[in-house]
Amino acid sequence: MAETALHLEVVTPDGVVYSDHVAMVVLPGVAGELGILARHQPLVTLLGIGETRVKRLDGTYDYIASGVGYAEVLFSMVMVVVDHAEVAGRIDVDRAGSAARRARDLLERRGDPGARAEVDFYRAEQALKRAENRLRVARRGV
Template identity: 45%
Template sequence: MAPTLRLEILTIERKLFDDEVNMVIAPGAEGVLGILPRHIPLVTLLTYGELQVKKEGQDDQFFAIGGGFMEVQPDHVIVMADSAERDEEIDLDRAEAARKRAEERLQKAREDESFDAARAEAALRRSLARIKVARRRRRDHVRGPRREQ
């Protein structure tokens, strides 16, 4: 059996995940981070994106992460996300509508300084992360899930 580490994914509202896993792939502010058991201690900023969880003998699990922090210890990872959703919780139609609204607000912000461009950009990044994760679920449902070892 491959070595494991405990992963917790937390938001202010709930504990989304708490289990032993083999690997965590997270959207770090400086790039994608792959965390394996016995990783050196680390605290890092997370950005909007897809968090992937690998567990031996099971299909990979995917989460849309809306920024936050990740604390890594050799046998334990805690993700403290500003927002996080499991792939099956994401409504693709609503995520697409949110993307469209964010793009419209961003365009208005370019034309009118009274609109908050940073907020529109954050909404766009969040909606794109949600869409990516939801589309992966839909694609895997049609083709069948992939098990990555």
């Protein structure tokens, strides 16, 4: 099996989130999903907020909610370097839910001219995207 196994490592500012030998990785590239198997051509790609799917050696899947960054494929190594990442089973659904609610509340005030100065809508939008992504991936994990 050693030849067909990939080593996947997911690195974030808060530490290494995932590190294991796996069968396949599906990455959320900015231009669409990318499936990576062993002996893939060396590759560097930008990643967007989305879901990184991991097929483990036993055939089961792990789902990782991942943020913005890049992935590098070299020989049998896949490095995913992103600003945040959480494995489905470990996502705090309550926290993600309240983050999404907070962001939505902020975005609701978009029409109101007084709020424009104090609320950073771009940031709220990004936060909402991240929170929704985490919720979506969390649901897949169960």
